[in-house]
Amino acid sequence: MIVINLIQNQLSGHLPSTMGCTLPNLERLTLSHNKLSGTIPNSIINASKLITLNLGYNYFSGLIPNTFGNLRFLNWLSPVQNYLMTKPLAANPLRGFLPSLVSNFSASLQEFNAYGCELKGSIPQEIGNLSGLIVLNLFNNDLIGTIPKTVGGLQQLQGLDLFGNNLQGSIPYDLCNLKRLYSLLLQGLVSLRELYLDSNKLSSSIPSSFWNLEYILQIDLSSNSLSGSLLPHIQKLKQQSLRKNSQVIGALSHLKQLKLSYNRLEGEIPIKGPFRNFSTQSCFGNYxxxxPPILQVPPCKEDNGEGTEKAIVLVLKYILPRLYPSF
Structure with a gap:
């Protein structure tokens, strides 16, 4: 037997512990959208010719067998969410760790879907050996640690979804090597310290959820085409550099340093609050x-009612350096 496809039935119970031993020539096993439960049998490794393994939307529990890493021909793996659970988004509670043996998967593996599986531990460096990956979905788990730099070697990768975990640290510069990437979802990185997305072609406004990064120390979004208002969120930040950037001005009560040089800003520079220490260098190069004369820019004409609300800036950059570790 080469193919078993029992998707969307009412199958229940456990998979036989010897299942793989009796199916040495099996290439495709699809059992998703059923009511199967129990553990995933280690014997599946004996079905060494498996190309597709889809066990998603069931009630499987326990650990992901380390032996999965020896399925060298596998190019589609999905142990994802349960089907018809009490909680609509409840997942196969595998509660396992991603083994380093994932590097033994075939280089032709194109989709790795393990979202909502209560996976723990860190993402192994060996994930970067899956050179044929097009989609890597590990969101809504309990993964910790940093995003491995080796992900940057997945040159075919088009979708990377890691949101809903406990990842921390900086986003590796190596992700810039993913030239085919069109979907990058990293929400939920609440412990993120550094974020560098400068010199891209980002546009539109910054989403409000961005400001939930309460532990962020450094943010660099310079040399993009971002626009929109930053208020009231920008008040949370202590040091900003807004060179070549988008619309921003207002009551920045926590601001320590503000640089607006070389933009297309217009309007009156406030002289109260955080702008009291504004210098000529801080606004040089705007047209x-x-x-007032102290800043060596032209005096303001009679108020036209628009006041300081006018601000046109092309690109956004702000930096919260390590000088503020308590932020």
């Missing part, structure tokens, strides 16, 4: 700013 339509005005202020």
């Amino acid at each position: 339509a700013l005005c202020s």
Whole structure:
């Protein structure tokens, strides 16, 4: 037997412990959208010719067998979410660790779907050996540690979804090597310290959820085409650099340093609050700013009602350096 496809039935019970031993020539096993439970049998390794293994949307529990890493021809693996569970988004509670043996999977593995499986531990460095991966879905788990730099070697990768975990540290620069990537979902990285997305072609506004990164120390979004208002969120930040950036001005009560040089800002520079220490260097290179003579820019004309609400900036960059570890 080469193919078993029993998707969307009402199958229940456990998989036989000797299942793989009796199916040495099996290439495709699809059992998703059923009511199967219990553990995934280690004997599946004996079905060494497996190309597709889809066990998603069941009630499987226990550990992911380390032996999965020896299925060298596998190019589609999905142990994902349960089907018809009490909680709509409840998943196969595998509660396992991603083994380093994932590196033994075939280089032709294209999709790795293990979202919502209560996976623990860190993402192994060996994940970067799966050179044929197009989609890597590990979201809504309990993964910790950093995003391995080796992910940057997955040159075919188009979708990387890691949100809903406990990952921390900086986003590796190596992700910039993923030239085919069109979907990058990293929500839930609440412990993120550094974020560098400068010199890209990002546009539109910054989502409000971005400001939930309460432990962030450094953010660099410079040399993009971002726009929109940052208020009231920007008040949370202590040091900003907004060179070549988008619309921002207002009551920045926690601001320690603000740089607005070389933009297309216009309007009056406030002289109260955090702008009291504003210097000529802070606003140099703008074409339509005005202020009292102390800043060596043209004096303001009679108020036209628009006041300081006008601000046109092309690109956003702000940096919260390590000088503020308590932030």
